[in-house]
Amino acid sequence: MDWKIAIYVYKNEVLSIFNHEKNEKEKIILAPYVTKNLIEIVSPTDDEIDEMVYFVSQNLDDGEAYTLSIGKNRNWYIATDDKAALNQLTRINFTKILTTPEIIKKWTENDNVSDSQIKLCLQNIQINGKFRPPKNSLLYTWWNGKVN
Structure with a gap:
């Protein structure tokens, strides 16, 4: 891309x-x-x-x-x-x-990223970027499953 x-x-x-x-x-x-x-x-x-x-x-x-x-x-x-x-x-x-969840999910699928790396990335986005996907996001469940 x-x-x-x-x-x-x-x-x-x-x-x-x-x-x-x-x-x-x-x-x-x-x-x-x-x-x-x-x-x-x-x-x-x-x-x-x-x-x-x-x-x-x-x-x-x-x-x-x-x-x-x-x-x-x-x-x-x-x-x-x-x-x-x-x-x-x-x-x-x-x-x-x-959207951010789509970009991150695509990255994790294309680069064989470990669950611990995904979790750290999502936590950094949530804390430093002050972003969480809205509840109506198609990737809301995926995001929360990876970050928790």
Whole structure:
């Protein structure tokens, strides 16, 4: 899977994550992944910027708006857990969506990840990312079975 990040998100949003064990923010450094071509930074076209403004008017934050606009216009998969973004994608009948549980489950299946590694990963997401799948997620039971 090719990973792409809107330049706005790269420069303004993917900066740090709070490490609860150390009680401090840790810097997120994506540059090595960009250098190795594992992540591509993408800039919006003029039309995508126009659509981004529309998404902002629909109460999405700038990062989600850029992501949705670029992904939709280029027919790429969009990875998000943001409820407002998911609602917008549903409203416009865009179905190429990946959520955190789907990404993690795919990773565990493709890379033969041990149960202890999965549990640690999910716990880190829950604690540091402050994310748990909603109860209506198709992978809610899978997630809870792995994390407990």
